[in-house]
Amino acid sequence: MGYTLLILGLLAWSGSHLWKRVAPASRAKAGDAGRGMVALVSLIGIVLMVLGYRWAPYDQVWPESRSLVHLNNLLMLLSFYLFAASGMKTNATKIVRHPQLWGVRLWAIAHLMVNGDLASLILFGGLFVWAQVEVSFINRQEPVWVKSTAPTNKGKEIGAIVGAVLLTGVVGYIHILLGYQPWG
Template sequence: MGYLLLILGLLAWSVPHLWKRFAPAHRASMGDKGKLVVTVASFVGIALMVVGYRMAPVDPIWPESRSMVPVNNLLMLLVFYLFAASGMKTAVTRYVRHPQLWGVRLWALAHLMVNGDLASLILFAGLFVWAQVEVAFINRADPVWVKPTGPANVGKEIGAVVGAVLVMGAVGYVHILLGYNPFG
């Protein structure tokens, strides 16, 4: 049952997010109601993924590598920075197109480095594929990237770094509460 919920969660997340890419006119015709559909489906998808992941049996596919935990944690810090940088338009947005989708892909790869079970493969590889498809469709629809110009705001840069550290600490704490120690 856990695998089924996990797959349904991935679909509930991916399909509404890809709706704008596969059927842009239909999505645009929905206006704010379309945003509500995507938002509700996203929350349902996240809930199903969490419950499905927690319910799924641990079916090993490859050996877990605890030696990769420090690499995972460094990548996760970068992931949180990319999410913050995207919203704050820091310096990295002048070099990295789609920083949030890069963050999702790095998040997925980091978690696959330390988790070798089938549920992890379904969840993290599934979201990696979703992010790859999003990037491909965005780049196909808008192939010319107009990079932000002008100097980056130092205050925003500091805010993004501090925010990334704080969010990583909070997410790490939630992982510990759930029984997954991400720090050791």
């Protein structure tokens, strides 16, 4: 049951996010109501992924290595920074195209480094594949990347860094509450 829910959740998440890229006319026709539909289906996808991951049996695919936890945490910090940088338009957005999707890919890789079970492979591998497909569609539809030349607000840059550090701590604490040891 866990694997089924996990896969259904990935399909709901991926489908809702790819709707704009795969069927742009349909998405445009839905207008503002389409945003609500994407949000609802995405939320359903997240719930299904969380439940599926928690309920899936532990089937080891490769040996887990606790020696990679520190690298995992560094990648998570960078992932959170890229998410913040995207919204705050920091210097990273002048260097990295699709910073949020890079954040998802780094998040997925980081988790695959420290989790060697099938549920983790499905969840994190699936979200990595979704992010790759999303980037491919965006790059095909918008092949020229016009980098911003506007000066970056130093306060926003500092805010993104501080926010990433704080969020890393909060997410680490939540992992501890859920029974996972994120700090090694």
